[in-house]
Amino acid sequence: MNERRYLLVFDHGTTSIRACLMDREGVIVARNQEQFEQIYPQPGWVEHDANTLWQITLRVSEAVLKQQGIGWADVAAVGLTNQRETTVLWDRQTGEPIHHAIVWQCRRTADRCETLKQQGHAAMIGQKTGLVLDAYFSASKIEWLLKNVPKAQELLAQDRLLFGTVDTWILWKLSGGQANVTDATNASRTMLYNIHTRQWDADLLTLFGVSPKLLPAVKQSNEVYGAVDPALTGGVHVPLAGIAGDQQAALHGQKCWTPGTAKSTYGTGAFLVMNTGDQPVHSTQGLLTTLATNAQGKPAYALEGAIFFAGAAIEWLTKKLGAIEHVRDIDTLAQSLESNEGVYLVPAFAGLGAPYWDANARAGIFGLTQDSGKAHLVRAALEAMAYQTREVLDAMQQEAHLSLEALRVDGGVTRSNFLMQFLADMLNVPVVRADDPELTAKGAGYLAGLAVGFWASPEEIARLPEQTERFEPRMDAETRDSLMAGWRQAVSRVLSRSSK
Numbered sequence: 001m002n003e004r005r006y007l008l009v010f011d012h013g014t015t016s017i018r019a020c021l022m023d024r025e026g027v028i029v030a031r032n033q034e035q036f037e038q039i040y041p042q043p044g045w046v047e048h049d050a051n052t053l054w055q056i057t058l059r060v061s062e063a064v065l066k067q068q069g070i071g072w073a074d075v076a077a078v079g080l081t082n083q084r085e086t087t088v089l090w091d092r093q094t095g096e097p098i099h100h101a102i103v104w105q106c107r108r109t110a111d112r113c114e115t116l117k118q119q120g121h122a123a124m125i126g127q128k129t130g131l132v133l134d135a136y137f138s139a140s141k142i143e144w145l146l147k148n149v150p151k152a153q154e155l156l157a158q159d160r161l162l163f164g165t166v167d168t169w170i171l172w173k174l175s176g177g178q179a180n181v182t183d184a185t186n187a188s189r190t191m192l193y194n195i196h197t198r199q200w201d202a203d204l205l206t207l208f209g210v211s212p213k214l215l216p217a218v219k220q221s222n223e224v225y226g227a228v229d230p231a232l233t234g235g236v237h238v239p240l241a242g243i244a245g246d247q248q249a250a251l252h253g254q255k256c257w258t259p260g261t262a263k264s265t266y267g268t269g270a271f272l273v274m275n276t277g278d279q280p281v282h283s284t285q286g287l288l289t290t291l292a293t294n295a296q297g298k299p300a301y302a303l304e305g306a307i308f309f310a311g312a313a314i315e316w317l318t319k320k321l322g323a324i325e326h327v328r329d330i331d332t333l334a335q336s337l338e339s340n341e342g343v344y345l346v347p348a349f350a351g352l353g354a355p356y357w358d359a360n361a362r363a364g365i366f367g368l369t370q371d372s373g374k375a376h377l378v379r380a381a382l383e384a385m386a387y388q389t390r391e392v393l394d395a396m397q398q399e400a401h402l403s404l405e406a407l408r409v410d411g412g413v414t415r416s417n418f419l420m421q422f423l424a425d426m427l428n429v430p431v432v433r434a435d436d437p438e439l440t441a442k443g444a445g446y447l448a449g450l451a452v453g454f455w456a457s458p459e460e461i462a463r464l465p466e467q468t469e470r471f472e473p474r475m476d477a478e479t480r481d482s483l484m485a486g487w488r489q490a491v492s493r494v495l496s497r498s499s500k
Contacts, residue, residue: 004073004074004075004076004454005023005024005070005074005076006021006022006023006029006068006070006074006075006076007021007022007075007076007077007078007079007445007448007449007454008020008021008022008061008064008065008075008077008078008079008238009021009022009078009079009080009081009242009441009442009444009445009448010057010060010061010078010079010080010081010082010170010441010444011081011082011246011438011440011441011444012053012057012080012081012082012083012166012167012170012246013083013246013267013268014083014086014103014104014105014267014268014269015035015036015038015268016033016034016035016036017033017034017036017053017056017057017060018031018032018033018060018438018441019031019032019033019057019060019061019063019064020064020438020441020445021064021065021068021070022441022442022445022449024454024455025464025465026442026445026446026461026464026465026466028436028438028441028442029068030064030067030068031064031438032060032063032064032067033060034056034059034060036048036049036052036053036056037049037052038103039100042108044106044107044108044110044350045106045107045108046102046103046105046106047100047101047102047103047106048086048100048101048103049100049101050088050090050097050100050101050169051096051097053101053166053169053170054169054170054173057170057173057174058232071234071236072228072232072233072234072236072238073236075236075238076239076449076452076454077224077238077239077240077241077242077448077449077451077452077454078174078228078238078239078240078241078242078448079241079242079243079441079444079445079447079448079449080167080170080171080240080242080243080444081167081243081244081245081246081249081440081441081443081444082165082166082167082170082186082243082245082246083103083104083166083246084104084165084166084185084186084189084245084246084247085104085136085137085138085141085165085189085190086101086102086103086104086138086165086166087101087102087138087141087142087145087163087165088101088163088164088165088166088168088169089142089145089146089149089152089161089162089163089214090161090162090164090169090172091155091160091161091162092160092161092162092177092180093160095173095177097169098145098149098151098152098155098161099145099149101166101169102141102144102145104136104137105136105268105308105350106135106141107135107350107351107359108135108141108144109135109140109141109143109144110134110135110351110359110360112135112140112143112144113133113134113135113140113359114359116133116140116207117133121133121207124203125191125204125207126282127282128194128195128196128201128203128204129188129191129192129193129194129195129201129204130188130195130280130282130288130289130290131189131191131288131289131290132286132288132357133191134357134359135359136306136353137189137190137191138163138165138189138190138191138192139190139191139192139204139207139208139210140191140208142163142190142192142208142210142214143208143209143210146209146210147209156211156213156214159213161213161214162180162214162216163210163214163215163216164180164182164216165182165186165189165190165245167182167183167186167243167245168180168181168182168186168216171225171226171240171243174228174229174232174240175225175226175227175228175229175240176229176231176232178226178227178229179225179226179240180216180217181216181217181218181219181225181226181243182216182217182218182219182243183218183219183220183221183243183244183245184198184218184219184220184221184291184299185221185243185244185245185248185249185290185291185292185293186243186244186245187200187218187291188290188291189245189290191204191208192204192205192208192210192215193218195280195289195290195291195301196280198218198299199218200212200215200218219243220297220298220299221242221243221244221248221252221293221297221298221299221447222241222242222293222296222297222447222448222450222451223241223451224239224240224241224451224452225239225240225241225243226239226240227239227240228240239451239452241447241448241451241452242297242444242445242446242447242448242449242450242451243444243447244293244443244444244447246265246267246271246440247265247271247273247304248273248290248291248292248293248302248443249440249441249443249444249447250263250265250271250273250410250411250439250440250443251263251273251275251292251293251302251443252292252293252297252443252444252446252447253410253439253440253441253442253443253444253445253446254408254410254434254439254443255461255462256273256274256275256408257275257293257294257295257300257458258275258277258295259275259276259277259400259402260274260275260276260400260402260403260404260405261274261275261408262274262275262393262396262404262407262408263407263408263409263410264389264407264408264409264411265409265410265411265439265440266310266311266385266409266410266411266412266413266414266419267310267311267411267412267413268309268310268311268312268315269306269307269308269309269310269311269312269353270307270310270311270385270388270389270411270413271304271305271306271307272304272305272307272389272392272393272396272407273290273292273302273303273304273305274302274303274304274396274400274402274404275292275294275300275301275302276300276301276302276303276400276402277294277300277301278300278301279301280301281301281303281399281400283303283395283399284399285354285355285395285398285399286305286353286354286355286356286357286395287303287304287305287354287355287392287395287396287399288303288304288305288306288354289301289302289303289304290302290303290304293447295458295462296450296458297446297447297450297451303396303399303400304354305353305354305355305389305391305392305393305395305396306353306354307353307354307385307388307389307392308347308348308349308350308351308352308353309347309348309349309350309363310347310385310388310411310413311411311412311413312347312349313345313347313349313381313384313385314327314330314378314381314382314413316347316349317374317377317378317381321374321377323374323377323378324374324378330378330382330416330418331416331417331418333374333375333378333379334375334378334379334382334416334418335418336375337375337376337379340367340376340379340380340383340483341367341369341371341372341376342367342486343365343366343367343368343372343376343377343379343380344365344366344367344380344383344384344486344487344490345363345364345365345377345380345381345383345384346361346363346364346365346366346384346490346491346493346494347363347381347384348361348362348363348364348494349362349363352491352494352495354391354392354395355391355392355395356491356495358495358496359496360496361494361495361496362494363494364490364493364494365377365380366489366490366493367486367490379418382413382416382418382419382422383422383483383487384487385413385419385423386419386422386423386425386426386427387426387483387484387487389407389423389426389427390426390427390484393407393427404427404429405429405430406429406430406431406432406470407423407427407429407430407431407432408432408434408468409423409431409432409433409434410433410434410436410437410439410440411437412437414433414434417471420433420469420471421471421474423471424471424472424473424474425473425474425475425480426475426480426483426484427473428473428475428477428480429473430470430471430472430473431470431471432468432469432470432471433468433469433470433471434466434467434468435466435467435468435469436466436467446461449461
C-alpha cells in the first residue's frame with residue numbers, strides 16, 4: 001500500500017479551477033479554488049487563456065498544500081479531471097500556446113459543421129465516434145486553428161505543434177513536457193477517436209486535416225503517466241496517475257459502475273450520463289455514445305445527454321439581468337409562486353444540445369404577463385433544467401432498454417431543494433443528491449488512487465462512507481404531462497428552421 005497520506009486532485013472547470021486534497025477515507029480535507037476570465041471575441045465565440053489555466057493550477061496547488069500544512073512528500077499521486085472538448089494547440093519547443101484555447105461552448109465552427117453535414121459526413125462520424133457532428137467537439141476547433149493561426153502550419157512542418165484537451169495541456173506542463181497523454185474518456189470527445197477500435201481514426205484525421213503528429217497517446221484512465229516535474233516538487237517523486245473528463249469523472253465518483261446506473265451533474269451545463277457496460281448503444285435521438293470507466297477504471301461505454309445551459313442560466317439572471325441578488329435566494333424566489341403560471345425559459349443561449357442538437361436555436365422566454373416578475377424567471381430557469389433532463393432520460397432509457405431506479409445528482413445547482421423536488425416530480429423516479437460538492441474531483445481521485453495502490457481495490461472504495469439525501473416524486477401524472485407539454489411548445493418556438 002502507498003503510505004503517503006493524500007491525493008492531490010485538480011478539477012479544471014469551465015469557469016474555475018480547484019485543487020483538492022483527498023485522504024484515505026475518500027474525504028476532501030482541503031480545497032482551494034480560483035476563477036478565471038471568459039474571453040468572448042465575438043458573439044458565440046468563447047476562449048480561455050491556456051497560460052492562465054496553467055498559472056492558476058500552480059497557485060491552487062501551492063495554496064492547498066499550505067492550507068493543510070503538508071508538502072509534496074505527503075502526496076501519493078496527482079489526478080486530474082477537466083472541462084472536455086476545449087482545444088489547445090501549443091509549441092512543444094517553447095511550451096507556449098499559439099492561440100487562446102477554444103472552449104467547448106464556442107460556436108465559431110457551427111457553419112463548418114453544417115457544411116460537413118450537407119456533404120454527408122454525419123453518419124460516418126456518428127458510427128465511428130458515437131458523437132453528433134457539432135461544433136461542440138474538438139475536431140472542427142483544431143481545424144479552425146490550423147487554418148486561421150499563421151504560425152500553425154509553420155510549427156507543424158517543424159514537428160513542433162501539439163494538440164490537447166485541457167487534461168493533456170496541464171499534464172504536459174506538470175510533467176515538464178515529458179508526458180504527452182490523454183485518456184479514452186477525453187479522446188472520445190474529440191470527434192477524431194474511434195470508440196470501437198480505441199484508436200485515433202485515419203479517416204477522421206483526413207476529413208479535418210489533422211496530422212497524427214499533433215496527437216497525444218491515449219492511455220487508460222487509471223495508470224501512471226509520468227511524474228510531476230521535480231523542479232515543482234523540490235525533487236520529490238510524485239506520480240501523475242489519473243485522468244477523466246469531468247462528466248465521466250463524476251460518473252465514477254458517483255460509483256455508477258454497472259449498466260443502468262446514471263448520474264446528472266449540474267454545473268455551467270448539465271450532463272446526464274448512463275453506464276451501458278461493455279457494449280456501445282448508438283442513439284437515433286441525439287444522445288452521445290461515449291467512453292467512461294468501470295469499477296477498475298478500464299473503459300466502459302455510456303450514453304450521454306448534454307444540456308448546454310444549466311447553472312449558466314442562473315448566472316445570466318444574476319449578472320446580466322440583476323434578477324437575483326444572492327444565489328442562495330433562488331429557492332425563496334421560486335417557492336414564492338404556487339406554479340410557474342405558464343412562464344417558460346428555454347435557455348438556448350448557445351444553441352440546444354440533446355436531444356435537439358440545434359446550433360442555431362436561441363433562448364426565449366414565453367408566457368409573460370404584466371404580473372410576471374423575477375420570481376417567474378428564476379422558477380422558469382430552474383424548471384428548465386428538469387424539463388431538459390426529462391427529455392434526455394426518456395430517450396436514454398428507451399434506447400438502452402434500461403430502466404432507471406434512481407438518478408444520482410451532483411453539482412452546485414443541486415443545492416436548490418426546489419430543483420431537486422421538481423426534478424424527481426418530472427422524472428417520476430427518486431433523485432439522490434450527494435451531500436458532497438466534489439464528486440467530480442473524487443472520481444479522478446479514485447482513479448489515481450487505484451493506479452498507485454492508495455486503495456487496494458474498487459471494493460475498498462465502494463465501502464467508503466458517503467452522505468446522500470433522497471427526494472421522492474409526489475406530482476400527479478396529469479400535472480407532469482401538462483407541464484411537459486408546455487415546455488415542448490416553448491422549445492418548438494426557439495428551434496431554427498433547419499431543425500423543424
